[in-house]
Amino acid sequence: MTNAPGQDLDSLYQEIILDHYKNPLHAGLRDPFEAEVHHVNPTCGDEITMRVHLDGGVVSDVSYDALGCSISQASCSVMADLVIGKPVEEAMAIHESFLTLMQGKGQVEPDEDVLEDGIAFAGVAKFPARVKCALLSWMAWKDATTQSQGHSESQPQEAQHG
Amino acid sequence: MIEGLLPQLDIVRKDFPILERTLAGGLPLVYLDSANTSQKPQVVIDTMVDHLERHNANISRAMHQLGAESTEAFESARDKVAAFIGAPRRDEVIFTKNASEALNLVANSLAWATGDLAVGPGDEVLITEMEHHSNIVPWQLLTERKGATLRWFGLTDEGHLDLSTIDELITERTKVVSFTWVSNMLGTINPVAEITRRAHEVGAIVVVDASQSAPQMPTDLAAMEPMERPDVIAFTGHKVVGPTGIGVLWGRGDLLAQLPPFLGGGEMIETVRMEGSTYAPIPHRFEAGTPPIVEAVGLGAAVDYLGELGLGAVRDHEHAITAYALDGLATVPGLRVLGPLDAAERGGAISFEVDGVHPHDIAQVLDARGVAVRAGHHCAKPAHARFGVQSSTRMSSYLYTTPAEIDALVEALEYTRSYFKLG
Numbered sequence: 027m028t029n030a031p032g033q034d035l036d037s038l039y040q041e042i043i044l045d046h047y048k049n050p051l052h053a054g055l056r057d058p059f060e061a062e063v064h065h066v067n068p069t070c071g072d073e074i075t076m077r078v079h080l081d082g083g084v085v086s087d088v089s090y091d092a093l094g095c096s097i098s099q100a101s102c103s104v105m106a107d108l109v110i111g112k113p114v115e116e117a118m119a120i121h122e123s124f125l126t127l128m129q130g131k132g133q134v135e136p137d138e139d140v141l142e143d144g145i146a147f148a149g150v151a152k153f154p155a156r157v158k159c160a161l162l163s164w165m166a167w168k169d170a171t172t173q174s175q176g177h178s179e180s181q182p183q184e185a186q187h188g
Numbered sequence: 189m190i191e192g193l194l195p196q197l198d199i200v201r202k203d204f205p206i207l208e209r210t211l212a213g214g215l216p217l218v219y220l221d222s223a224n225t226s227q228k229p230q231v232v233i234d235t236m237v238d239h240l241e242r243h244n245a246n247i248s249r250a251m252h253q254l255g256a257e258s259t260e261a262f263e264s265a266r267d268k269v270a271a272f273i274g275a276p277r278r279d280e281v282i283f284t285k286n287a288s289e290a291l292n293l294v295a296n297s298l299a300w301a302t303g304d305l306a307v308g309p310g311d312e313v314l315i316t317e318m319e320h321h322s323n324i325v326p327w328q329l330l331t332e333r334k335g336a337t338l339r340w341f342g343l344t345d346e347g348h349l350d351l352s353t354i355d356e357l358i359t360e361r362t363k364v365v366s367f368t369w370v371s372n373m374l375g376t377i378n379p380v381a382e383i384t385r386r387a388h389e390v391g392a393i394v395v396v397d398a399s400q401s402a403p404q405m406p407t408d409l410a411a412m413e414p415m416e417r418p419d420v421i422a423f424t425g426h427k428v429v430g431p432t433g434i435g436v437l438w439g440r441g442d443l444l445a446q447l448p449p450f451l452g453g454g455e456m457i458e459t460v461r462m463e464g465s466t467y468a469p470i471p472h473r474f475e476a477g478t479p480p481i482v483e484a485v486g487l488g489a490a491v492d493y494l495g496e497l498g499l500g501a502v503r504d505h506e507h508a509i510t511a512y513a514l515d516g517l518a519t520v521p522g523l524r525v526l527g528p529l530d531a532a533e534r535g536g537a538i539s540f541e542v543d544g545v546h547p548h549d550i551a552q553v554l555d556a557r558g559v560a561v562r563a564g565h566h567c568a569k570p571a572h573a574r575f576g577v578q579s580s581t582r583m584s585s586y587l588y589t590t591p592a593e594i595d596a597l598v599e600a601l602e603y604t605r606s607y608f609k610l611g
Contacts, residue, residue, distance in 0.1 A: 035556045039549075039607070070548060070564040071572070071579045093578050095548035096608075159548060 037149035038156070039096065046100035046143070051107045056089040061173035065166040067158055072098050074163055078170040085109045085117050088167060097147075097156050102163030104143045114171060120144075121168055128157050190591055192508030194501055201588050203229040203493075215558030218593045223372055223400060223537040223584030224562050225426045228490070232429060235489035239482050246478055248455060262481050265488030266471070272428075272491035273398075273421070274408035275438050282437040282444070282474045283484050287399045288322040290422035290437035291366070293474060294395055295326035297447040298364065299333055305393075305446060309335040311363045314392075316341040316349055316378075317574050318371045321567040323397045327366060336363070343574050347374040347527035354386060362392040369401035369421075373568040373582065374527030375510075375534035377401070381416035388415050393443065398423040403586065404506045404535055406499035409438065419443050425483065430490030434483035437474070444470045451476040494587075502587045506536040509585045509594065513538055516598040522610065523601070526575050537584040539566065542601065544610045547581040553607055554581075557600040559593075 055062075059077035066073040072094035079087040088106040092099055105124070109117040123140045124147070132152035136145040150160045194200055201207050204227045211217055219227060239261060245254035247262045270278040284290040298307050307313065313327045317340050331338040339357055342350045349367075358365065365387040370377050384394045395418065398407065402423040409417055420443070425434035439447075449456060449467055453476035458466040467473050494502065511531035517523055522543030528534045542550060551563035562582045565572050572578060583597055 035553065035607075038552065044608070071569060072548075073578070095546035097548070099546075153552070156548070156552070 034149060034152055038153060040146040040149065042143050042146035043096060043100040046103040047096040050099055050103040052088060052090070052103065052110065054089055055091050056087060059087070059089070060177040061170045063166050063170040063173065065162060065169065067162055069158070072159065072162055074102065074166050076163065076166040076170050078167065078174045080114060080171070080174045084111065084113050085171065090163065092163065094162065095159055097150055097159040098162050101147060101160040105163050105167060108142060108144060109167065114175065117171070118168070121164055124164055125161070127151060128160055190508050190512055192504040194497065194505040194587060197590060200497070201590070203231070204588055205230055207588060211558045218559040218596045220583040220585060220589065220593065220597060221560045221562050222586035222589070223427070223582065225432070226403060226429045226586055227588065228429055228431070229493050231493055232431065232486050232489045236431065236482050236486040239485045244482070247481055258481060261485045262479070265484040268488040268491050269436055272407070272495060273402070273438055274410045276410045277441050279469070279471050280438055280441045280444065282439065282471045283479050284435040284437050285433060285480065286435035287397065287422045287424040290435050291322055291395070291397065292326045293437060293450045294420055294439070295330045297450050299330050300448040307331070307334045307336050307363050310361060311336040312339050312359070312361045313337070313364045313366070314339050314341070314357055314362050316367045317343050318349070318374055318376065318568065318571045319368055320372050320397065320399070321569070323366055323368060324570065327364070341367070343571070347376050349378055358386050358390055358392065360390050362387065362390055364393045364395060366395035366397070368397040368399070370404070370535040371527065371571070372400050372537055373539050373566045373571045373580070375537045375539070376528055377533055377535060380418065381412065384418050385416050393420070394418040395420040395422070399427060400535055400537065403428045405503045425487040425490065428487070428490055429493060430487035431483045433480045434487045441470065444474070449473060453477045497587065505587055506585060507531050509589050509591070510534060510536050510538065512591050513583065513585065513594045513597070516594050520598060520601045521605070526577070526580055536586065537582055539580040539582040541577055541580050542605065545604060545608050547579045549608065550581045550601070550604050553604040554597070554600045557596070557603060559597050559600045
């Protein structure tokens with residue numbers, strides 16, 4: 027019933043996760059973008075500002091400024107790398123797949139073909155307190171992408187602050 | 189040997205059954221999260237079980253023997269709490285759900301107050317940047333709703349209140365000054381007497397959040413100079429080795445009698461007619477509905493337990509352990525303590541950050557070693573923002589904490605650094 031944290035620590039902190047944490051991909055806020063969102067994790071204070079740029083139904087760019095733990099930072103890096111260049115529909119399916127993995131309490135077998143580096147987070151699902159860390163950026167991305175789709179008719183925005 | 193530890197600490201620890209349990213992998217529990225909630229001695233658990241097994245009945249309404257026993261137990265808990273804080277009068281002790289409810293009770297009653305106590309445009313409520321959210325948000329709500337102004341003391345780099353601005357902040361416009369006795373994040377012990385005296389000189393009401401001070405230092409309201417005695421203090425039961433679901437509001441009797449009711453309902457009335465009602469005297473005036481009876485009884489046992497150990501001895505123990513912990517933490521490379529570095533100026537909660545590792549990751553690795561701490565903003569986001577950090581790791585000791593547990597923490601922090609490959 028209870029986790030064995032000692033044994034599971036390495037399953038939580040996979041090398042892939044620590045690598046992404048130390049060298050996050052696609053970090054920083056960039057132009058152009060159609061939507062910018064700010065999400066926070068009220069229980070711990072982790073926060074993320076994320077911009078999404080869609081171009082012809084494809085996720086052309088995801089850029090972000092995030093403060094948080096290794097799990098939330100690495101998850102953001104993996105997510106951005108997975109969805110950039112993918113059609114929105116396919117990216118949403120990847121999102122769904124990651125969500126299922128995270129909510130699976132460690133019982134869901136991840137599909138490496140879909141999630142690539144994202145499978146490293148399978149161990150996180152066994153730590154209920156950390157699932158929200160892994161999901162913060164994914165939820166922000168979905169929110170920003172949905173908002174971007176609403177703006178798809180209009181021109182991309184320019185940054186409103188420096 | 190470290191001086192100041194509780195005598196017979198090994199025997200005291202045996203009063204707390206949870207300290208005997210092991211965690212996953214057979215690791216012993218190193219519980220350093222007592223500022224979050226304290227563990228419970230057997231006597232509290234037994235008292236609550238005994239009440240439920242033998243004396244359970246509603247209070248003040250039942251005419252039968254059980255009702256009388258339950259009422260007696262509940263009211264005797266009020267006496268014990270009154271003795272614990274040195275309340276001048278027992279009827280000044282109001283039972284609430286927790287400290288947050290106690291603070292909200294005061295802020296909400298002031299929103300309804302008329303005459304001298306009314307808060308409105310031009311009036312100011314003064315708090316501090318080191319408050320727990322529960323002593324910030326109720327005052328934001330009050331001032332927003334009444335068109336009053338919220339002001340606050342800033343903090344020094346050492347984690348003390350910046351009192352250099354006290355003359356600008358406490359003025360004839362100040363209606364309420366509300367601040368914490370001991371910070372739950374920085375650990376700082378605030379000068380209650382000095383601030384209270386200044387606030388009283390301008391006629392302001394002084395509210396003190398005693399949630400972190402009541403567990404670890406003596407409180408003797410009756411012994412304080414009236415000018416230096418707060419008008420209201422609030423604390424919660426579960427941090428003073430009592431159960432959750434019970435908190436305490438102590439207020440100066442004549443102030444409480446002047447405040448309008450907060451929650452209406454059973455028990456708080458004198459008589460009810462369809463055209464209107466009159467209200468019971470304190471404390472029942474502020475205790476609408478069936479209260480948390482067994483929780484109050486448990487709290488009574490808890491403060492009795494602390495009284496027998498002696499709060500002076502508990503404070504000495506906390507001081508000794510805190511000093512030992514500050515020394516130990518100073519040996520961890522890249523570790524920065526937020527708040528005073530002198531144990532004499534602080535309580536037993538020590539928040540810190542470690543270069544290169546996020547607090548969540550620290551807490552996770554510590555947990556894997558059996559060491560329970562808190563990571564996050566500890567419901568004190570403004571205090572974190574003041575020190576330029578988003579979150580921190582907090583160890584908090586209590587009367588049952590041993591130097592060996594502090595050693596285990598320091599060792600686990602070293603392990604955390606090596607786990608994340610920090611030179």
